[in-house]
Amino acid sequence: MADLAITSMGLSGKVEVLPLEVNRDGDSYTLDTVNELSIKYPNTNFTLILGSDAAKSIGQWHKSAELLQKVKVLVINRPGSAPSDFDEVNIKALDISSTKVRKSISERENVSNLLPAKVVTFIREYGLYGSR
Known part of the structure; x- marks a missing residue:
């Protein structure tokens, strides 16, 4: 819950932070969140934005093949990171x-x-x- 509060503070009203994962009992997986968002926002295409470290391990995530069918993945690389298999955003990210x-x-x-x-x-x- 603290991470949710901290994230909300840093966004200054430009992004809506939903407590879906915090409110869920038991394990919470990204696929569960995407499924819940798909119900809440039908006919919406979702993009999962990841850092390069997370993108490298996405194949090991819970039901990753199903997740990758439901979202587009956009990777923000840290300086010096190897290219990923996903689309990458070209912004200056903090290292x-x-x-x-x-x-x-x-x-x-x-x-x-x-x-x-x-x-x-x-x-x-x-x-x-x-x-x-």
């Missing part, structure tokens, strides 16, 4: 991972250059990712 950000937070390093100020405040206030 930083969420794992690295969480580690920096837990080690009490300054992350104000990586996250919006209100997100950093929320993380510190609630002691998320070992920030206390």
